[in-house]
Amino acid sequence: MTKMLVAHVADIDAKGSRTYRHQELEIAIFKLSDGQIRAVENRCPHKGGKLSEGMVCGTAIHCPLHDWKIDLKTGKVYEPDDGCVTSYETEVDAAGSIYITI
Amino acid sequence: MADKKKLVMIGNGMAGVRALEHLLKLAPELYEITIFGAEPYPNYNRIMLSSVLAGGTELKDIVINDWNWYAENRIALHAGHTVTRIDTDARKVYSDQGVEADYDKLILATGSRPFMLPLPGADKEGVIGFRDIADCETMFEASRSYKNAVVIGGGLLGLEAARGLLNLGMDVSVVHISPNLMNRQLDEPASKMLQKELEAQGMRFLLRKQSELIYGKKRVKGLRFTDGSEVEADLIVMAVGIKPNVSLAKSAGLAVGRGIVVDDYMETNVPNVYAVGECAEHRGIAYGLVAPLYDQGAVLAKRLAGVDTAGYEGSMTSTKLKVSGVDVFSAGQYEETPGTRALRYQDELDGIYKKLVIENDRLVGAVLFGDTSDGASLFSIMKKGESIKGKEKELLLGFAPGGQAASPASRLENMADDEIVCGCNGVSKGAIKDAIETKGCSTVGEIKACNKATGSCGGCKPLVEGLLGLYAGERAGEAVKEGICGCTSLDRDEIVAGLKRLMPATVKEAMLALDWKQPEGCTKCRPSLNYYMGMLWPERYKDEKESRFANERYHANIQKDGTYSVVPRIYGGVTTPSELKKIAEVAEKYDVPLVKFTGGQRLDLFGVKKEDLPGMWEDLDMPSGHAYGKMLRTVKTCVGNTFCRFGTQDAIGMGIRLEKEFERMNAPAKVKFAVSGCPRNCAEATIKDYGIVAIDGGWELHVGGNGGVHVRATDLLCVVKTEDEVVEWGGAFLQYYRENATWGERTSVWVERVGLEAIKAVLDDPAERKALHGRIKTSLSYINDPWKEIIADKELRKNFEALAVPAPLN
Numbered sequence: 001m002t003k004m005l006v007a008h009v010a011d012i013d014a015k016g017s018r019t020y021r022h023q024e025l026e027i028a029i030f031k032l033s034d035g036q037i038r039a040v041e042n043r044c045p046h047k048g049g050k051l052s053e054g055m056v057c058g059t060a061i062h063c064p065l066h067d068w069k070i071d072l073k074t075g076k077v078y079e080p081d082d083g084c085v086t087s088y089e090t091e092v093d094a095a096g097s098i099y100i101t102i
Numbered sequence: 103m104a105d106k107k108k109l110v111m112i113g114n115g116m117a118g119v120r121a122l123e124h125l126l127k128l129a130p131e132l133y134e135i136t137i138f139g140a141e142p143y144p145n146y147n148r149i150m151l152s153s154v155l156a157g158g159t160e161l162k163d164i165v166i167n168d169w170n171w172y173a174e175n176r177i178a179l180h181a182g183h184t185v186t187r188i189d190t191d192a193r194k195v196y197s198d199q200g201v202e203a204d205y206d207k208l209i210l211a212t213g214s215r216p217f218m219l220p221l222p223g224a225d226k227e228g229v230i231g232f233r234d235i236a237d238c239e240t241m242f243e244a245s246r247s248y249k250n251a252v253v254i255g256g257g258l259l260g261l262e263a264a265r266g267l268l269n270l271g272m273d274v275s276v277v278h279i280s281p282n283l284m285n286r287q288l289d290e291p292a293s294k295m296l297q298k299e300l301e302a303q304g305m306r307f308l309l310r311k312q313s314e315l316i317y318g319k320k321r322v323k324g325l326r327f328t329d330g331s332e333v334e335a336d337l338i339v340m341a342v343g344i345k346p347n348v349s350l351a352k353s354a355g356l357a358v359g360r361g362i363v364v365d366d367y368m369e370t371n372v373p374n375v376y377a378v379g380e381c382a383e384h385r386g387i388a389y390g391l392v393a394p395l396y397d398q399g400a401v402l403a404k405r406l407a408g409v410d411t412a413g414y415e416g417s418m419t420s421t422k423l424k425v426s427g428v429d430v431f432s433a434g435q436y437e438e439t440p441g442t443r444a445l446r447y448q449d450e451l452d453g454i455y456k457k458l459v460i461e462n463d464r465l466v467g468a469v470l471f472g473d474t475s476d477g478a479s480l481f482s483i484m485k486k487g488e489s490i491k492g493k494e495k496e497l498l499l500g501f502a503p504g505g506q507a508a509s510p511a512s513r514l515e516n517m518a519d520d521e522i523v524c525g526c527n528g529v530s531k532g533a534i535k536d537a538i539e540t541k542g543c544s545t546v547g548e549i550k551a552c553n554k555a556t557g558s559c560g561g562c563k564p565l566v567e568g569l570l571g572l573y574a575g576e577r578a579g580e581a582v583k584e585g586i587c588g589c590t591s592l593d594r595d596e597i598v599a600g601l602k603r604l605m606p607a608t609v610k611e612a613m614l615a616l617d618w619k620q621p622e623g624c625t626k627c628r629p630s631l632n633y634y635m636g637m638l639w640p641e642r643y644k645d646e647k648e649s650r651f652a653n654e655r656y657h658a659n660i661q662k663d664g665t666y667s668v669v670p671r672i673y674g675g676v677t678t679p680s681e682l683k684k685i686a687e688v689a690e691k692y693d694v695p696l697v698k699f700t701g702g703q704r705l706d707l708f709g710v711k712k713e714d715l716p717g718m719w720e721d722l723d724m725p726s727g728h729a730y731g732k733m734l735r736t737v738k739t740c741v742g743n744t745f746c747r748f749g750t751q752d753a754i755g756m757g758i759r760l761e762k763e764f765e766r767m768n769a770p771a772k773v774k775f776a777v778s779g780c781p782r783n784c785a786e787a788t789i790k791d792y793g794i795v796a797i798d799g800g801w802e803l804h805v806g807g808n809g810g811v812h813v814r815a816t817d818l819l820c821v822v823k824t825e826d827e828v829v830e831w832g833g834a835f836l837q838y839y840r841e842n843a844t845w846g847e848r849t850s851v852w853v854e855r856v857g858l859e860a861i862k863a864v865l866d867d868p869a870e871r872k873a874l875h876g877r878i879k880t881s882l883s884y885i886n887d888p889w890k891e892i893i894a895d896k897e898l899r900k901n902f903e904a905l906a907v908p909a910p911l912n
Contacts, residue, residue: 007905015648020905029905033610033622050664053652053712058622064652064660066527067557067625080552 002102009037009096015056022102027088028052029098030072032059037090038072039100045083106134109406110195110205112185112350114139116148116392117379118211119167121399126175128407128869135177136203138195141234142182144168148234149392152424155238155266163596168603188354190372207374207406210362212347214380214390218340219254223316229338232263241337245270248336252276252325254313256283258421260341264305265425267339275306275333277313277325287421287432291448292455292471299428299453308333344390346381361388366413368402378402384414391419409869420481422474431477434484435459435467442466445498458498463491482857514568523569524555524562534566538573546570547588586844587626589618594844598634609635609649625651630845633732636768637840640881653730656902657888658715660730667708668718669727671765674739674757674777675703681724688721700729702736702774713903719889726889728766732846734773737761738786742779742796751796753779756825760794763829766885767836767878770843770852775832788816791849792832797821801828805835805861806853814850817858819865833875834865840878 004022012018012031019028019042028042028051040061042052049065060069060078069078075087089101111118114137122135139145143161150164172179183197188208196202216231218224228244230237241263244251251267253260256278267274276283282293283300297307312328316338324334346361357363357371361383368376368384379395380388389395394417404411420433438444438459447456452472458480459467464487468480480497483490490497517523519532537543537552546566550556556563585591592600597616606612609631613623623631628649635643647655658666670685689697689707696708704727710718719726729735737760740746742753757777767773776787777794786809787793793804793816800823804816819835822828838861843852853861865871892898 011900011905013648013901016901018901018905047662048664049662053656053660053664055625055628055651056622056648057624057628058620062625065662069624080554 003099004102005097006100007098009035009092009098012037017052017056019052025102027100027102029090029100030056030061032056032072037092037098039088039090040070040072040075041086043085044068044070045077045085046081051085107132107206108204109133109135109207109209110203111135111137111209111211112188112195113137113211113213113379113381114141114145114179114181115211115213115379116145116166117213117395117399118209119145120396121209121211121378121402122177123167124400124403125406127873128403128409132407133207135175136180137172137177138180138183138185138197138201138203140182140184143235144172144179144181146235151232151235151238152262152266154235155241155263156269156426161235165603166599185350188350190354190375193374205374208376209402210351210356210370210375210377210381211379212350212381214344214346214388216340217343217345219313219342221313221316223318223322226316226318226322227320228318228322228336229316229340232259232339232341241267241270241339244337245272249273250275250334251337251339252333252335253339253341254325255341255343256280256307256309257286257341257343258284258423260339261300262424263339263341264300265303267337268304272337273306274304275308275335277308277311277333279310279312281309283307284423284430284432287436288430288469288471289436289457291446292430292457292469295453295455295471296423296428296430300425303427344380346383346388348381351377351381359383359386366401366415367405368398368414369405376402376406385416387416389417389419391421393417394419404869411867418485420477422477429470429472429474431468431470431474433468433477433481434465436469445494447498456498458494460490460494463489465490465497478855478857482859485859514565514572523565524557527554527557529553529555531569534569535573538570544570544574551588586630587624589613589620589623589627590616592616594630597631598638601631601634601638606635609646633768633770633845637881640884654732656712656715657726657892658710658730661708664712665708666710666712666715667706667729668710668715668722669700669704669706669729670722670724671727671761672704673761674737674754676739676754676758684722684724688718691721692718700736702729702738704729704736716893716899716902720893725765725887732769732771734761734764734767734769734775736774738774738776738790740777740779740784742777746779748782749779749796750798751779751801753777753785753796756794756796756801756828759825760829760832763833764836764878764882766887767882768885769836769840770845771848773836773849789813790816792835794828799823801825803828803831806849806858808848808850810848812848812850814854817853819858819862830871830875831865833878834871835861837874837878837881838864840881
């Protein structure tokens, strides 16, 4: 398990996302409208769409390729589709720094 | 202010207020307006009363203009005031509450009342009409304490009232004097099918019955007929017709027949006094349907605004019954008379009946039962009055007989189970059948949630609806109301009306105000709300990029591997060697793996990494071609008279001008233009949203074409002489589309839905056309080049870059 400082809350727009690479893995970090931070692997389980480019609706992300809807906390895909994407622990400290544990 | 003329309107109903809305658009500063309305409400949509009664809709949902609207337009509204006297010499009106008002112009829009049969006992408690909110309230109240309701009148209004009373849990009998229901709109076979359907819903019918008297002590107990029979009733609703409100007009000395007599400009026999709506009688007809009243209002508004207009010449009417599970449509002449011929199709199994009445190769009437999907297009053909020779059977059956003459239902039935119905999501007929039969889906929405059929382009929706009809049987009858997506039960028009009423500032506020089920919506409703709000208030609404699809947030087209493609704008498809060199150099510098000509004569640079986009735009220094958005894409051109030996006009110049006029225009869906220099049509303009074909001495303007999901050739809008007219008509057409289409709806679908005639009727009016064109220019003036903005703004630019590789903490 590795914990990393990846960004500051000001780096990400509300209902927006930023990405970073961790070795071969691309991680997408989202800021929800209430300021919560979530992180998942940037790959839709359907056809590999970049979730970072999708639309954030509440606590879910819609993949930009075929509109699969994925819960950003659990990584679980909503019905009628089926699947799961890896999600990661996030932490925001008092100074607004975002940490992710992989 | 002192110079303003005084306009007084008596009546606060749909027809009158609609006329004022029109007037305010044409001449907002001309009049100081005062309205007297007898009901204590702002203007509401009376046609929707049957929905209020049917449940699920409240008064606030059917208000057309709320109190704010009157304030904003500085209209003095005296709600709850009945005007008791007009003095046409002194030009004054007096209300029952002691208010008096002077006028320079007076509009009588007093509407009508239900015609109450003068039966003995008609004054008893529990005997009402079906006309206003108070009547609905009486019905709600009666349903709480009583059981038996009787509706007198088996016409449109009576059946809608009866359906509402059934919903309230009452036992409902409908009394009708004729042997056939809706006998003023339907012929006998259609009427009998309607009766069967409504009986299945629980209505009882007492036909060929003439009412004689209403009995009971204080409150009604029952109704007796001339044949001696009786029916018990705790509530009697009279819906036998309407009676124009003319007593005020009569006492003021106006000429009155059945209604207040008006000329083609809605003026009465007294100068400066007008009448409009259900109270007016024009060429011997007092209309009781809304479309003609709106037509009248438009003429009156122009007259009052001092705008030249042709007079009102009467309207052809069509009707639909607003009762769930029963589709009835009727227009024009429904019985054949000497000189006419009729074509009929009757299918008792599926409960479908269609009839066309034809006179001299023209369609003069239509009756549809069970499947009314062709109603609008048939009505449009009737109004156009064009010859339908040779197409009669196709119009009736939906296909030309002689070939594969299978009915749509049997065609679906014979389709193989593995045949793909939804091509986007690969959903087979078998999967849809399974969703309906074993998973219990009974609406298109449920099928979409189950297996995604219709979930993408929507082109297969009619097929899925057909399969639903085929396999869901009775369950599909009571279709639940489907909104634009699962987050709301509101449809497009309800949403736009709600936005206008509540004026929210953000998408989130709109969802709160309109009672969204999902607090942050989804990828369907968020972009549509964002679009509608930008369209309604271009000057003050701040576009929300987070409510736009990736393509429109990053101003490039997302590809399947997450890279983007970039299409620089090349106006009219004409470029220069130096522009080409620049594009080539940028492509090399950023290692663009694929360069391709698009279908719209532009260059597409594929495989661009997101982080390279801002740099590429900077190096290109050309505007964005918007090859990805719901906006103007490209204007395809042929060479025209610049080089071509057949060219009649400058197609290239016209194309470039149009592209510059309308670039960056947001629209409900993507919009494509083309300009051809002669009728050989090398630019394929007749499958574009706005297609222009040059002819000798002018330009043909075509609209509603599509070469995509819904392949459709254009309709000819009109022929004009000058390039300025091509721009003005184009702007007006696009703005009318922007204001009225559903988000995501291409012009091809929209034109078919509303009918070319309806669009033409608006655009034909020079004042309306100029106003529409003015509004699109205003909208365009608020939009900047997004590429330039991103290049210049660090905050925007950061979203294109990945975060720096972080160091582990432990």
